[in-house]
Amino acid sequence: THFSARGVTFFAASGDLGGTVGYPSASPAVFSCGGTNLTLDSNGGYGSEFAWAGGGGGPSTQETLPGFQWLLKAYDGSGKQVPVMSRSTPDISAVGDPITGVSLYNSFGGGGWTNVGGTSVATPILAGLMNARGGIKHLLEPYFVYLGQKNFHDITTGNNSYAAGPGYDYCTGVGSPISMAAL
Secondary structure: OOOOOOOOOEEEEOOOOOOOOOOOOOOOOEEEEEEEEEEEOOOOOEEEEEEOOOOOOEEEEEEEOOHHHOOOEEEOOOOOEEEOOEEEEOOEEEEOOOOOOEEEEEOOOOOEEEEEOOHHHHHHHHHHHHHHHOOOOOOOHHHHHHOOOOOEEOOOOEEOOOEOOOOOEOOOEOOEEOOHHHO
């Protein structure tokens, strides 16, 4: 009931403890946001991306399999593809690795520029993209229609104790949006 406000889309960080599942990220009523390591090319455009080892994700031990995930498969710790049997996180990802995170200027106590990251950075990035797109009117079900579509970078390398791979995985979900059209 906490995430059922009409006309509101909820986002939650999958956490920064590699391969773990937390709440509210595991709620079937929120977008669970994972993290990646993102590098830019020499022109400042998209270079490459892989699963951030610190990003949370995996199968929930508390939430049952929601309808929007019933056909998904994911990769276990050995890289073997297995059926998703319970609510699994994350759903989608954005830059989260503090090494390639976002720059922050701290004006207090000497401050200066520093890089910050974590899925608590990826989450507002994804929520901001969704808000700029005009939000969504439904829960997560329509989102998974885009699995494997050209609107997402399918992150297939890296791990968070689970392996990344083609399609959905417990590291980055369906991947990172290429543009606002993905959302």
